[in-house]
Amino acid sequence: MKLRRVLLGLLLLVVVAGGVFAWQVGPRNIIGMLRYDQRREGKLQVGDLAPDVVLAKLDGGEEHLSDSVGGVPLVLVFGSFT
Secondary structure (H helix, E strand, O other): OHHHHHHHHHHHHHHHHHHHHHHHHOHHHHHHHHHHOOOOOOOOOOOOOOOOOEEEOOOOOEEEHHHHHOOOOOOOOOOOOO
């Protein structure tokens, strides 16, 4: 009987901790973390050429980034400028 109360208390503690975590992170972020966050170690080394990127066009086709840049260096900057 005492073991049952201890297990029930631990279960309640886990549920409360999960609820606090979900409230802090937000439910949409949890789903995103579980579904899309599939990082893995890359194989690129310093000095390697960047892999070619396929861009989706608005008309439904595809275009390779290397075709539109034409062999010149390209710098992509990701950031917020607000």
